[in-house]
C-alpha cells in the first residue's frame with residue numbers, strides 16, 4: 315500500500331433544504347484499500363458516495379479523487395472510478411451483452427478489445443450462458459452480477475459499490491465476495507457500503523461508521539473493538555516452559571494476564587504480540603501459538619450504536 | 625467559471641445511435657408511424673383524385689400533392705402539421721425521466737461522459753428517426769406522384785419540397801425539445817407526456833381562438849381610428865406566431881405555393897412590378913420564410929436550454 319490517498323474528502327457536507335444528510339465528514343483512503351461504509355438507514359452513506367462521484371453537488375467541503383476534483387475534471391475522474399448503484403438498472407429489452415457493449419462504447423474502451431473482454435468478464439460472473447437473453451429475464455442476483463461485470467470490464471482504479479450484496483443468496487454473496495477480493499488483489503481500491511456485517515468483516519480492511527450524517531469511527535475492526543471495549547486487545551498465548559503471568563507484566567501495555575484452560579489470555583492496550591513473542595523466546599519458552607483475538611464486527615457494531623444512542 | 629476538460633460531445637454519437645435504434649424497434653414508434661403513413665396515403669390519394677379532376681396544366685403539379693385536399697380529408701401538409709408534434713412528443717416525453725425510472729441514469733452518468741452528451745444524444749437520436757421517417761414519406765409521395773400523375777417532379781419542385789421537409793424537421797425539433805424539457809423537469813413519464821400533450825393541444829387547436837381574444841384585449845379597435853384595425857391585426861398575428869404551429873403553417877404556405885408572396889396583409893408596395901399570381905423564384909420564397917425558420921430554431925434552442933439547466937444540476941440517485 316502506498317501512502318498517497320486516492321480518495322480524500324474534507325469537511326464534506328450535504329444539505330437538503332433544512333435537512334442535513336451529511337454533516338462535514340473527512341474520509342481518506344489509500345490505494346488498494348477496501349473500505350466498508352456502515353451505518354443505519356439514512357445515515358448518509360449513499361449521499362456521500364454520490365458526492366464522491368459528482369452525481370450530486372456537495373453543499374460544503376472538498377473532494378479529491380486520485381488528486382482530481384470530480385466536479386472540475388469529471389471525465390478524468392469518471393474514467394478511473396467504477397460505480398455500482400444500490401439498485402442497479404439495465405435496459406430491459408437489450409441483452410446482457412448489449413448492455414455491456416453500450417457502456418463499453420461510452421467508456422471508450424477500444425473496439426478491438428471490447429468483444430473479448432466482455433466475454434471474459436461475463437464468464438467470470440457466470441453469465442456467459444445467458445448473455446444473449448434480454449435483461450428483462452434476469453433474476454436480481456444476475457443483474458447484480460451483470461453490474462459487477464461492468465466494473466470488471468471498465469478496469470478502473472477505484473470501485474464504489476453501494477450495497478452490492480442486497481438481495482443475493484448466500485452462494486451468490488460468497489461469489490461476489492470472492493470477486494471483490496480478486497479485484498482488491500489486482501490493486502483496485504474499493505469503497506463498499508453494506509448492512510451485512512459479516513460481508514464487511516470478510517473483505518474490508520477498514521470501516522467507516524456513519525451515524526446521522528457523520529463518521530463516528532474510521533479505522534480497523536480491531537481498533538473499533540478496542541475503542542469500545544475500553545481499549546482492550548485480547549491476545550491468546552500458548553507457550554511452554556515459562557510463567558507468562560510474571561513475564562508479561564514486564565511488557566509495556568499489558569494490563570492483565572489470566573490462565574484459561576491450558577493457555578493464557580493476555581489483555582493489553584495495544585497489539586503487543588511482537589514484544590510478547592520476543593520475551594517468551596528470550597526466556598527460553600517454547601511459543602506454540604500467539605493469536606490476536608479477532609474482534610467481531612457485529613458485536614462491536616451493536617455495542618457502538620448502543621453507546622452512541624445513550 | 626469552471627474550465628472543463630474533454631469534449632462535452634464525447635459519447636453523443638453512441639447515445640444517439642442507441643436511441644435511434646431503440647425508437648426504430650419500439651412499438652410506440654411503429655404505432656405512430658403507421659398512423660402517419662395511413663393518413664399520408666389517404667391524403668395523397670385524395671389529392672391525386674382532385675388534381676386529375678381539375679387541373680390540366682400546372683408548372684407545380686407535384687407540390688399540389690402536398691397541399692390539395694379532397695373533402696373530408698385534409699391535405700397532406702395539414703395532416704403532417706397536425707401529427708408531427710405528436711410524433712416528436714412520443715419520441716421525447718420520457719427521454720430523461722425514463723432513464724431515472726429504469727434506474728440506468730446513475731450508471732450512464734458514471735461513464736466518462738458529460739450530461740450534455742446524454743441530452744444531445746437523446747435529441748439527435750430522435751431527430752434522426754424523424755428525419756428518416758420524413759424522407760421515407762417524401763420518397764413515397766414522389767413515387768405515388770410519378771405513378772398516378774405520370775410525371776416526375778421538376779428541379780424547383782424537388783428543392784421546394786425538400787426545403788419544406790427541412791422546415792418540418794425544424795418544427796419537429798421544437799416539439800422534441802419541449803418534450804425532452806418536460807422529461808427533464810417532471811419525474812413521471814405519464815405526467816410529462818400529459819404536460820407536453822396539453823401544450824400541443826393549446827398551441828395547435830386552441831391558439832387560433834386564443835390569439836384574437838388576447839389581441840382584442842391588448843389592442844382594442846377604436847371605431848374612429850382605422851389604424852387601430854391594423855394594429856389589432858398585427859397584435860393578433862404576433863400572438864399567433866408564439867405558437868410554432870403558426871410559424872410552421874406560414875412556412876408551409878409559402879414554400880409549397882410558389883404564387884404566395886406574403887404571410888401578413890398584402891400591401892400594394894409588395895406587388896409593385898410583379899405580375900400577380902406569377903410564381904416566385906424558390907430563393908425568394910425561402911427569404912420570405914427565413915424569419916419564421918429562425919424563430920423555430922430559436923424556440924428549439926430556448927427549450928433545449930431549459931432542459932439543459934434543469935438536467936445539469938439534478939441529483940442522480942437512480
Ligand SMILES: Nc1ncnc2c1ncn2[C@@H]1O[C@H](COP(=O)(O)OP(=O)(O)OP(=O)(O)O)[C@@H](O)[C@H]1O
Pocket residue numbers: 330333334335336353354355356357358359360361362524939
Ligand atoms: N433528495 C432528497 N431530499 C431530501 N432528503 C434526502 C434526499 N435524498 C436523501 N435524503 C435524506 O438524506 C439522508 C441520507 O440518505 P442516504 O441515502 O445517504 O442514506 P444511506 O446511509 O444510504 O441509507 P440506506 O442504508 O438506507 O441506504 C436521509 O435522511 C434521507 O432522508
Ligand SMILES: [Mg+2]
Pocket residue numbers: 359360361400476
Ligand atoms: Mg443507501
